[in-house]
Amino acid sequence: MLRRIPDRNIWLIYGAIFLLGLAYGIAISLTAVFLNDRGFTKTDIGLLASCFALGIVLLSLPMDALIRRFSAKTTLVLSLAGYAAAIGAFPLLPGFAAIAAVRFLDGACSVGIWVSCETILLARSDRDNKAFITSIYAISMALGYVLGPLCAPTILALSSMRAAFLLSCVISLIAAVLVLARLDRDLPGISEAHGEPDAAAGAASSASSASILWRIKTACFATFAYGYFQASVVLFLPLYLMASKGVTRDQTIQIPAYFAAGMLAFTNVFGRLGDRRGHLSLMRALGAIGTLMILGFVYLDRYDVMCAAVLVAGATLASISPLSLALQGVVTAPRDYSRANSIYNVFYAAGMLLGPPVSSAIYEASGGVAMLYHLAALWAGFVAFAFVFAGDDPASRRARGRVEAPA
Template sequence: MGTRVSHRGLIVLFMAIFIVMMGFGIVLPVLQFYAREVGATPVQIGLLATSYAFMQFLFAPFWGALSDRIGRKPVFALGLLGYAVSFIIFGLSHQVWELFMARILGGVLSAATLPTAMAYIGDATGEEDRGSGMGLMGAAMGLGFTIGPGIGGILGRLSLALPFFVGAGLALFTLALSWGALPEPARRGCSADRPSRIEAIRLALGGPLALFYIVTLVGAFALAGLEATYALFAQDRLRLSASAGAGAIGIVFVVVGLVQAGILGGVVGRLINTWGEDRLVRGGLVLAAVGYLLIVLTNNIATLAIYAAIAGTGHSLMRPSIASLISIRTPAGQGLSIGIMDSFDSLGRVIGPAWGGWVYHAGISLPYASAGLLLLLTAGVSVAAGTRGLPVQAP
């Protein structure tokens, strides 16, 4: 069933997440420009993100539950393979339907990666250091997003398809690294008397953690709406060419990634121990809302990067806090419970891009204004629910 994982195992996982997220980040500055050149409309670009996220929504709980049964390592490896194959198909596409095929396949298989990695952290750490472990994984993601988009912006000036092949190569390298060096952990919450999958989902939706699944949904909705339109917004608001836009978006993601890596790597774990996950979630909601509303006012690349970094900081506080909280309080297996969380995240990524692409036609600032207002409303509901008996940790 596996062994207790040493710090070496966590370091290997950190490196694996860093490399795969760097590969994922490489394609971010060019994906929308590439799809537009193939012939996709803004609505279709939004639907590309929606199709990817919908597959993740459907399959994340399945992969999480499978990792509870057969182990984290093989499921994690399958997700990495899915990243690589989907990037290669996308980079070779010349028709819009081929883009959709690549994103759907990528959504199905890549859904195995992050929930399995978070469940791995839950297995490998105790309650006292789980927040730091989740923050460490978040820092790996942030560093990947810091370096990846900068590289993608440079590669995109050479060819808009090139970043997809580089991203695929990085995913395959990560697969080899993790398969050879990552130990299989001893899994928690996988005993025979745990709830069935259906019962665990029922407990999640009806129990005290339900609010945090909803917060995950709302946060993903807001972030996905931004990601689906951000490059178009920069190009249209700042009047940039496709190649210049790719470089500019690469710079923005580098700034956001640096801020997120600093927050996740050096701050979140200590804040969780001091203030508790619940308060960090609510503070993150408010901070992200402020960032989205400020994006509406941007008129140059510098302010765009600053406001996006504010929003990114809010998200950096929310996600590891929710993952840590669910990992500690779950009534079911870690893989299944984190898979449910990732499924809510994916559902937000289903709705968010479709909404963002649709309202973008009415006004290019509407995706960000509507997201900011929704996050503020969710923060208010979270505070009100906390005063009525939902668990709130004392500082």
């Protein structure tokens, strides 16, 4: 693997995003419990989660301008430090308004981290290696997400909940220092920082936001669908399984582990396959399989079979996210990576923002089965969209060219 990824800067990004995932995992696993202990209602907790997503939505597009002005490295360092400040202050704040402001800052800094990391990775990966590199990026963050909640009970046993949030703050600061001290300057063409003539020339000839959006529309649909699905299923699948399938509370707690296991086991495999065979065609296939897994929960009754379906859903639907990021990197020029990543993350955040309220409204009005059907319809819509715009993937156009040339 070191031979395939010789650039140490890519490994530094993996290390930083793993540390961030670890900080996220500790904080996220305790946030709802902490707020509940402080006397916040379920509605308050939901509104605070919306403040986080709103920070992502509103700050996604401005991140392109910040990266072009100050560089991806500087934006990443400042965003990591900002997240550390937000999560460190979170347990010390007195009321709803102050916590809502910090949750908004949390979302704003998070999107700054994601856009900066993704811009650096896409710029430093070659055309035939992008899904492989973005898949390891996704795995690095996911490992942190898995280990963080596992560490949280030990931290609480040894200290307090406030100490756990402060530890997340310290871990994020370590990531910021690592990036500041060891990451090289941006490659020419992805920022205007330092007065580099190549970067300035690249910025002058950048494509418009509308043309970039049209170019990456299939990737944006994919990340919207994943954000919508991810935010919805975490909240409502356990409720459905307990109410309709007789699954116990302890069994539902284990469900996310199977989803994560499927993602960790297969994301890199599908990344390699996507680089070789075409990203969008593989995304279509994975979307179709994932749709069937969602529909399976309507008809499956055995817990072990449902766990297997969750594992397959994690292997397929979670793998679409790094593949869509890689596709975006293939179809846009390096000078447009920061803007493309900003647009891309707007769609991800929009999915996270819309998914829970729409899913809850459908669940309350028509039940859990209707909620599952609408999630399956979303992924089926993506599959159909990807068929219609199959030519968005350069691999598809090259394949047609090879067939048509002999004729």
